[in-house]
Each structure stands twice: as C-alpha cells, then as structure tokens.
Amino acid sequence: MLNVVLIGPPGVGKGTQAGILAKRFEMEHISTGDMLRAAVRSGSELGKRVEAVLAAGELVSDDLMVALIRERLEGDAADTGWLLDGFPRTVAQAEALKELLDELEQTIHAVVEMTVPDEVLVGRLTGRLTCRACGATTHRTRVEEGEQSPCPDCGQRELYQREDDTETTVRARLEVYRQSTDPVVEVLGRHYPLRKVSGDGTPQEVAERLNGVLG
Ligand code: AP5
Ligand code: MG
DSSP, rough: OOOEEOOOOTTTSHHHHHHHHHHHOOOOOEEHHHHHHHHHTOOHHHHHHHHHHHHHOOOOOOOHHHHHHHHHHTTHHHHEEEEEEEEOSHHHHHHHHHHHHHHTOHHHHHEEEOOOOHHHHHHHHTEEEEEETTOOOOOGGGGGGGGGSOOTTTSSSSSSTTTOOOOHHHHHHHHHHHIHHHHHHHHHHSSSSSSEEEEOOOOHHHHHHHHHHHO
16 A cells, blocks of 8 residues: 655646556555545535635635544554655645644655656646546647647546646646745655656656656
C-alpha cells in the first residue's frame, strides 16, 4: 500500500500521471480540483461558495480544504492507499495534513515534486480539453474536432475547456503557485521522503520516471 503526494505547478501533469499511477498501484486518486469542480457542477452550497474563486485561479480557504481531505483520508482510502493531487497547496495545509496523518496513524511514502518550464505549462493549459464524463484530459493538438471530439479515454463527446484555462488566469495560477505552494515542498520534505521528477517529455516517459522513483 502506497500513500503519495504529487506536487507541482498547474499543467505539470499531476492529473495525467495520477490517473496512470492510481490504476497501477490500485490507490485512490484524490484531486481537490476535481472535487471542487464537481461541487460547482452539482450546484451545492459548497459549489456556490467556491465557483468565483476557481474561475479567478485563487485558492479556496484552508479550513474548507482540510475538512474535505479529512473526510477522504478517514474513509476507504486508508485501506487502499491514496494519491493526493492538488493538496496541500499552502504551508498551513501542509502542517494540517501532517497533524491529521499523525492522528490517523498514516504516513506519506513519497512526496513527488514535478517540474516543467513555465512556457510549456502555459501551452499545455491553454490547449487542454477536459472530459465532463470521466475527468480525463487531452490537448487540442491531439484531437481533430476540438470540443466536438470523442474523449480519447471514454469515447463520450463531452470535452470542454476549463474556465480557468485562459491565458490570463493560467498566469495568475502560476503566480499563486510560486507564492503559496512552492514553500510547501520544503515543509513536507522535512517530514517525508522527497523525490523530484521532470514532467517534460511524453506522458509515457514521465510515467516511466515516476515508476522509477516509486518502485
Ligand atoms: P487543480 O484542478 O488542482 O488545478 P492545478 O493545480 O492548477 O493543476 P491542473 O489540473 O491545471 O494541472 P495538472 O498538473 O493536473 O495537469 P494535467 O495532467 O491536467 O485546481 C484548480 C483550482 O481549484 C485551483 O486554482 C484552486 O482555485 C482550487 N483548489 C484546488 N485544490 C486546492 C487546495 N488544496 N487549496 C485551495 N484551493 C484549491 O495536464 C495539463 C495538460 O497537459 C492536459 O491537456 C494534458 O493532456 C497535457 N499533458 C499532461 N502531461 C503531458 C505531457 N507529458 N506532455 C504533453 N502534454 C501533457
Ligand atoms: Mg489537475
């Protein structure tokens, strides 16, 4: 059983690689971004509270995020192992996670920091298409009919561009990452094994590198 944190800027490939790893290691993929977008789609109270924050590329409050993660880590994920994608994103979240894991007698077997040059990130995100049906992502250059194309993973015609994937918001998200999330790597590295992996290259190449560090 493996518990992993994938950390890295928007567009580095966390979601793409988490999908591959979750299948390979049969662990639960916990993406806070996916959880928040699902809440927005459902029209719930939570969704209404966070919608504008997501669209602006800013961060949802630490208290809310920690409560959402607590619920997941207390559940089935404790038995299967888990992969955190998008959490923790602030030093306060990292400290709360450490406390929560100590309380639940769980640990992190690897914190994997993924990196890619900024200009590659912007190109990936502004061309990204996300599937409403299964959550997989692809890129405009890999599908022929843009949003009208079938999803390469599940085949449904449900691709859309995320509201925060415009160039202005992507740049704002990168800035938020540098300010708030970069310091998290060092904080987690004090308590858990830290690995650094380049996210450049094809998804398959990156997956091989991740396999190498996770064994
Ligand atoms: P979230 O959904 O977590 O977004 P993010 O961190 O900005 O990361 P992305 O999902 O944009 O990128 P990714 O690294 O998953 O890349 P992907 O694999 O898709 O968060 C969204 C928002 O929710 C935040 O802005 C915030 O408002 C809120 N939020 C979430 N968590 C929070 C928290 N803990 N606290 C507070 N607020 C929170 O890949 C990107 C693209 O590149 C795709 O098109 C993909 O097909 C392509 N691609 C992937 N790998 C490769 C490759 N190797 N080569 C070429 N293309 C590739
Ligand atoms: Mg993602």
